[in-house]
Amino acid sequence: MPKLLRVAALLLLSAFAAHAAPVPRERVDAVADAIAANYFDPARGKTIADDLRRDAASGKFDALAPQALADALTTRLRPLDRHFRVRWEGTGATDTQPAGPRRHSPPANHGIATVETLPGDIGHLRLSEFAHFEFGDANAPERAAIDAALAKLAGTRAMIVDLRGCRGGSPSMVGYLASAFVAPGADIYNTFHTRTQTLSEAPDTPYATPRTQVPLYVLVDKGTASAAESFAYTLQSAKRATIVGERSAGAANPGGMTDLGDGYSVFVSDGSPVNPITRTNWESTGIAPDVVTTSDQALDAALRLARASR
Template sequence: MKKILVGIFFFYSLISYAQSDHTKVVLSDITEKVKNNYIDKDAYKKVDSLFQNESKKGTFNNLSKKDFAAFLTQKLRATIKDEHFFVKYLENYSSENPHNEKEREKENNFHNSLENFGFENVQRLEGNVGYINFKGFATAESSAKTLAASMNFIANTNSLIIDLRENGGGDNEMLLLFCSYFFDKKTDLYTTYFRNKDKTVINSTQPKISGQKYLHKNIIILTSKKSFSAAEGLAYFLQEYKMAEVIGEKTGGAANPVDHFIIQNQYLLLLPAGEITSSISHKNWEHIGVIPDQEVEAEDALKVAHIRILKNILKAGTKTELSIPEIKNLINKLEQ
C-alpha cells in the first residue's frame, strides 16, 4: 500500500511539474510578445515582474486553462492600465491546419451575422429623427451591406441619433467605413504608428460608398462608460470635426488598435501594437475617453438627445411630419 501511495504521489508530482513548466513557457512567450510588440517598449518589465511575483505566490497552481487565461487578462489590464489586453484559451486549436485562420474568421462572421453585425435597431423617431442602435464593429467586409441598408433607411430624416452606449468597439476598417458616410470627400482622419514594424499608416475615409451619405445634418452620438475602442473613435472624430454632439457618459478610454498572437498553440493574446494620432488635434482618447458635450446618465441620454433635437427643430423652423403644437406636446411628454 505504501508503494502504491508513493507511486500516486510521484505521478501527480510529474503532472504538477509539467503544468509548472508549461505555465512558465506561456508566461515567457507573453512577456516576449509584449516586449516586441506593445506600443510602450518598457511595459514588458512590469509584465515580467507581475508574472514572477504571481508565480512565487503559487497563484497559477491548479488553475484551469480557461481560468488561467481570465486571470492573466485581469492582471495585465490592471498592471499596464490598458483595457485592450485580452487572453483567451483556445480549445482544440491546431496550428497545423492551414485553413485554421480562415475557418475562425468564417465562424466569427457567422456569429456576428446572428447579431446583425452590431445593428440592433434602426428606426425613425417622431419628428423625423433617425435612430441607429449600434452595438459592435464587425469586419467592414462582412458589415458593409447592413451598414448601407441602415444608412439608406435613415437617409430622409432631418437629424440622426447614433446610440453607442453598449458598443464595445471592434474592427478599425469598419470605423473608417462608418465615418465615410459623414464626409463628402476623402479625409485623412488619423495616423497609426506601429512600433513593431516602425511604420506609420494613414487612415482615411472612403470617397465612395455603397449607401447614401448623411451630410450636413444634425447628429447626436450617445455614449456610456461601456463605449469602448472603435465606438469611441466614431464619437471622437465626428465630435472633433464638429459633425456631431456627444451626449451621455465619458467613455472607456481605449484608443490604440490591437494585434493578435497565438501563444503556444493554446492561447489567443490581444495587445495594442499601434498608437493612433488625430490629424486635427494630434492627440487621441487613450486613458482619457471621449468627453461628452452634455454629460448625463447613460440611461437618460436618448431622451435628452431627442428633446434637444426637437427644440432645435422649433428654433430653426424645420419641417417635419409634426405640427408645432405636436412637437411642443412631445417635448413636454419626454420631459415628464
C-alpha cells in the same frame, strides 16, 4: 508501504503532475514573450513583459488554476492597456492577427441593430458592431447594408447614431460611416501606428452623398469600446457631433489574439491611433460625453436635443 516506496511514488506523482499541467510561471513567460514580441511600442512592451516576469518569479501566480491564472493576468495587465486580456479555453484555438483592418466573424445583420425614424423626424441608427468590408469589393454586403440604412434615414431632420454597448469592429466601417457626415477630404481620420507601418481610417471611397449639416448626436456608454469609440472620438474632435451618455471604455489600441498553447491566448495591442486634431487618443481615459447622462436615459436626452435643434 515501505518508506522508500512511498518516497518513490510521491516523486513519480510529482513528475506526472508537472508534465500534465504546465506550471503557472511557464504560462506567464509565454504571455510576457507575446507582449514583448508584438506590443506596438517595443520599449514599453519589454517593460511590461519584464515586470510581469518579476511578478511570476515572486510566486504571485504559483497557486492559481488555469482559469484563475487567466483572470489574474487580465486584471494585472488591463490597467496598462484596456485591450489586454488573457483567455483560457482548454484548447489552443486562437490565432494571431496583425493590426489594422481585420476580419471578424460576421455580425448579425452586418452589425446594424436598428434603423428607424422617431417622432420629430429624428433618424436613429443603432450599431452592435462596425462590420468589416474591403473597399475593393464593389458588392460588399456590409457597405450595401449601411448605405441602405443611411438612405432610409436621408430625409430626417437630425440623426442619432447609437453606439451604446457597441464593443468595436472594423476601421474600414468607422471611416466610411464617419464620411457620411463630413465633407470629402476632411482631415479628421485617426492614423494607426504599428511597429512596421502606418494605417489610416480615412475611407478609400467616401460615402457618396454626405450630410454635412444635419444635426448629429452619438450615444456612448461604458460598454462603447475600440472602433465604436474611434467613430465617436473622430466626430467629437472634429466638432461635428454631440456625444451623449456615459464615459466610454477607453480601449483605443487595436490588436489581436495570440495563441500560447495549452488553451491559453492573450490579446496584445499592436497598433495605436493618433487623431490629427487632438494629436492623441482615448486610451484609458475614454471619451467624455458633451452631455452626461445614464446609458438608459441617453436616447431620450439626445431626442430632446435633436428636437430643439434648428
